[in-house]
Amino acid sequence: MEFSRRTFLKGAVLGGAGFSTLGFDLTPVYAQTQSLKISRASETRSTCPYCSVSCGVIIYTLGDKAKNAIPQVVHVEGDPDHPINRGTLCPKGSSLEQDILNDRRLLKPQVRRPGGTDWEDIAWEQAYAEIAQRVKKTRDDSFIEKDASGKTVNRCETIGFTGGCTDTNEFNYLVVKTMRSLGVCYLENQARV
């Protein structure tokens, strides 16, 4: 059946060609494809921040990292060398470009004062200073050096720290160093839940 169908097609083609006074020209046989949008972008190898498969991703940014060019992401694709994902990405990983380049990103420090009904802008240095004062006051107000039975405990039970799932090991180490040094016991992380 296939043969006869193809024969028919060929016949039709020839028939058409017979009338190709109305359609015959030597249109270029090659079509130049659209240029590849990432062909000159900078490549950065990274790791997807979502699940624990840790897919390798390549972040393509605009510019060749020359000083005057501020890189902006143009595309994110899987890293074909990565042994686990081998270039594949899930729908979340595939949409990482919109995670990096997203108009909902927070861009400046803000504070909500007691009783406030909206955010107020605050300078970084001001925020740091206020936070440090609050941390110190809260700690000093409640620090437990010895428990009821007289054992040294050196606890600060009134401050909690909750860490996120995308905090790097190095950052988490800094958390342990700073928070344990403050005496924080309520040190928890997405890892728990």
Place this chain on the structure above:
Amino acid sequence: MTNGWIDIKNTDMMLIMGGNPAENHPCGFKWPIEAKLHRNAKTIVVDPRLTRTAATADLFLQIRAGSDIAFLGGLIHYAVENNRIAHEYLVNYTNAALIIKDKFKLPDDGLYSGFDPERKTYDKSTWNYEEGGDLTGKPVEPTPAKQYEQPAPHPAAKRAVPAVPPPPALPPKTAFDLSLQHPRCVFQLLKKQYERYTPEMVERITGIPKDQFLKAADMFTSVRKDGDMKKVATIIYAVGWTQHSFGTQIIRTAAMLQLLLGNVGRAGGGVNALRGHSNIQGATDMAGVFDILPGYLKVPTPADTDFAAYLKRITPNPAKPDPWDSFNYWSNTPKFAVSFLKAMYGPSATKENDWAFNYLPKADRNYSWVNLWNEMYEGKVKGLFAFGMNGVMIGPDSQKNIDALKKADWLVVCEIYPDETSEFWRAPGISADEMKKINTTVYRLPGAGFAEKDGTFVNSARWLQWKNVALPPPGQARLDQEILATIFLNVRELYRKEGGKFPDPILNASFAYTNPYNPSLTEMAKEINGKALADLTDPKTSVTIKAGQQLPGFSWLKDDGTTLSGNWLYCGSWTEAGALTQRRGTEDPSGLGIYPNWAWSWPMNRRVLYNRASCDLNGKPWDPSRRQVWWDEAKQSWVGNDIPDFKADSPPKDHMGPFIMNPEGVGRLFVPLGAMADGPFPEYYEPIESPIANVLHPNQSNNPVVKKYKTDADKYGTVDQGYNVICTTYRLTEHYHYWTKNNPMNVQLVPEPFVEVPAELADRMGIRGGEKVKVTSARSHYIAKAMVTRRIRPMKIDGKETFQIGIPIHWGFRGIAEDEDKTAKTLTNQLTPTVIDPNAYTPEFKGFLVKIEKV
């Protein structure tokens, strides 16, 4: 994961349960698919819903959420009954032959021996091995308890003056019966324990029809048909097992099943936890949680009056049958602990001041997640940092968390998107007047996204992989490490100027970074790996490491202060050869998917844990086609395609156990003493909110050691109150927690929240797909559109028709859809109960009771 993502391709049989890898780990799921394609591997999926994982399964069983132990216990019963067990493995690599104290009692009534009903805790002294020798073939009589010699304490422990009698310890020489016939040997106890988990019982509890259960049981245990050891089965799970009031015990049941079948340590085997996030494995390794210090060192308690006491408590001694050997790797704990304190406090940690041990807070109770919010709700916790953590959304009982934050003095949020936690004060339902009464000061600091930071993540397979910076943070956003370090150094400056309560640890925390206000993660990573503080020489090989050089591995760590290491597990990740976490070698000579030169995995680049167990007693691989490691007689050493997770020069004849992190050296079917809060064997308990009383022991329906919270916010529902539908929560593949609701691409894929409702239930209630429904629990309610589906079927639980529904967790009150008013702005976790697993302290997000109605 004991194994790794790629390793799953080596399996012959998969049980995927309590997890939905196709949806939550799609790129990892390619490896189960590879096993299917290239090994004809079969997949059994057990889940409350027909998920996208189940869509590819060879056998799908719909289970009642939370009844997993009954199912797995049934599998154990089936394997034992049908002799589908790995006998040699069982006898030699597990504690099946070890004999348990005669006072130990199995929980026929739901309680093990030693329960204290008032404190709701166990006295676990009977959960221990009998001391003695080889009882194989000997008459079965209870051996008299006798005083055994205390193990030699660690040198540092000599100064310890115990104020209270020491807690019971494992006997150094355990009694054993290699014929597994002794009625009190672990195997016989296990057999007895799971005798009650018959297929009929499984059907009553789980709702899985008996014939389907038997089909699954036959399929899964078929890898050990006729005692053949070549085939391997794997178990893959995720938080569908963790998030229960008995979550840890579900996982233990799976581990026991795998030990029975001899699947642990083998390529294509193991018990594989699919962690849900990019770096919560790392966060656990690095002790982002209250109960540990980096590298799983136990957190100090007030009883650890000095460093020696602490070491004595946390350093185990070998406990094994006398003829066997045990590596007992945790005996190196003092080296890890001292090196950690040196990393924390540098020169301020000296032998004289107990390595600054007192700088560390001593935890005397549970400071875990739910307790944190509970204490804040009670007004005790005054300040909270949230770095990329949306505690309001995560719950459980989100409303309680919102109300808790109202009582805090201050909240510092570092985020990249506007989130519910930082905006708790304007959560839906809070009026302008109420808002003015909320006195919490909230700082919201713009942090950096993943592409803007470097550093390492640890994946589920324990791989540490360095990622590079692609672009700078936008606007005024700053790097998280800069924010945290600057806050800390500002606090330090205040203490330096003004003094205050116990400023020593703050002033002396080692911050010798090039730019302490913005420490580079490279420097942090090198410090985590550790370096020599003095010239070190290995007496065996005469290799020397100069002071200041990076350490090549944790075997170099010392307990005399001459080494420093932020986390012993990661020691070896950034050596003098550079960052091994940045390696990009793509070669895999064995074809087993080991990729030894890609990045670096803990411990010491081993890709499959306990891989000694992949060989028989003589050190030959069980399956010659999947050779991971083996004993090389000529070299008198363990060699292989993977790094042997074993003492390299311990010959098979020494019978050293492959489970080197256990004092026994063998895998634990029975968990002695205090490692588990709720029993040495898993026992089936009902979820806190359950439609039926426990069929096994109606008088002890729930996990006996689980405590409910007692504030006015903590409410628990029953069927009598009308909460007659079982509800489970989950993620969708198109979304990631509370993050992608800010990503228009993902919002496009799944634009709105929904509730999955079985078609039969929908018919009964007159609900049609797309109509809004209200789901109410004892805590609160949730409103979303109904997805009416046949993928969830009605089920018979103990003969009673029961329905389950499911709710994805992704929507809150800030997000693209939310800001466009396309959702009801209710949070899934407003429904979930405040109850936690007694071992891992994880909340019971799955399997709680609700009622459902049309809006």
Place this chain on the structure above:
Amino acid sequence: MSTAIDRFDDKTRGAFGQIGQTEVYEGELLRHRVYTRFLHWMVALFFFLALFTGFGIYMPWLFRWFTPIFGGGPLSREMHPWFGLGFVIFFGLQALNWIKPMTWTAADTKWMVNLRKIIGGQEKMEPPDTGFFNGGQKMQFWEIASGCIVYLITGMILWFGARVFGRWAVAVSYVLHDISALIMLGGIFIHIYLSTIGQSGTFQAMIRGAVSEAWAWTFHPAWYKQVTGRDPVGACEEARRKASAK
């Protein structure tokens, strides 16, 4: 029914007669009223708009040069159905206007039989029973009328597309639409030819609305007789005599 149409036609004819005017000079007859002429040219305008946009769709490789007038190929395609709709509406009004004179009669059949002689130029005068419209004109009228119905149906199917009507309806409509257009196109060539250079004196009938009496007795003798009461052959002979007398 017909009375309603008559009333409508009378009303609009009257209204258009107020707007414009037709001057009939000595020796001339009123051929087409303002309303008729207006409709004709509207039909013609929309026909050509639809034709040119249609060409761009029918054979873009040949007629692409038409498309920039309408803003390019896609806009040509977008406008085409609207032009077509205009054509159909105006032609519909014209059909109402002309439905009576266009009614087919025995004379038309006779005319058709005689067609070869007329084309060949052997018969200088139309048969004496040729009325206001001859058989050829009526045939074209009814061809266009039926073409319009085909256009309307197939055009709607093509306009709303496969999503509404299914792909087979579109695929068939496409062919019918094109065939209808090609037939009409062939007819239009003849129509234009005969109304301009092919038959002198005709064009003014649609421009000024008046024709010479000679034109009338030559091409539409029965109509001439009807409006003047004189015998067309006699009138022609009289004119011939007058001319040769000069």
Place this chain on the structure above:
Amino acid sequence: MSDRKTLQIKQISGHSGPAAGFDMQRDYEVCKLIDTTICIGCKACEVACVEWNDMPFTPTTFDNTYQTMPSTSYHFWNLIKFNEHQREDGTVQWLMRKDQCMHCADPGCLRACPADGAIVQYTNGIVDFQQENCIGCEFCVSGCPYDIPKFNPATKKVYKCTLCSDRVGQGLEPACIKACPTGCLKFGSKDDMKFIAEERAKQLRENFGFEKAGVYDPQSIGGTHVVYVLHDAENPERYGGLPKNPVIPWSYTVWKWLFKPVLGTFALFGLLGVLLHYVTVGPRRAQPEPPIKERES
């Protein structure tokens, strides 16, 4: 241009027959293999497609399904169709099929398209729309057996999957193929894909109990450059309306390849006829005419 190759054209819409000299260069046919039996409906391909092609986001609404939208759209060329199929024994099979252009060997769209160069078929089998030549007539929509070409009312042109001809032309695999986590999507030569597909179908029949498993590569349109492995190749309709025997309406074939040029010529004959009439017979005049002075023969 310096790149190794551009794509060689085999057929061009609006032109009958193959493009002149289309066999100037050797080429093999490419093919996308979609194994529905290991598709997990994760939609990575959907996202990869939207991302690579920089398409805007479509507002969607919940419609009692996991499916992103009812059908592909002009800026959503790749859609997984979700279907719940209840087997005779009452159990439910959840079928997922990636829907996109099938890149037919005999493309109905190309046959229907009147615009020259608006649709081209490369010798490697990719059927590509060249929007600069598209006139938005939407005939391709009806020519397609798979409801793939979609009209964008803003640009008034039609769009569909290009099989990432820009990537393939540069030696890369299509974006969806690269993203697919489970490898249910594969890309390579048609021969290789057919081989892998048949092997997989055999494996499904022999080892996994899918007795009707088979490969979808419909010969009624000369085969496609996207082939499916189906659990049940006898009922492709279950997978979101995959036609068992896709056909191109005969009217396009007959009309476009034969009668259209012929009838077009006939229409021109009308013009020719009147011209000949004028120069031979001459115009008709109102009688009486002026006397004839002289007449040729």
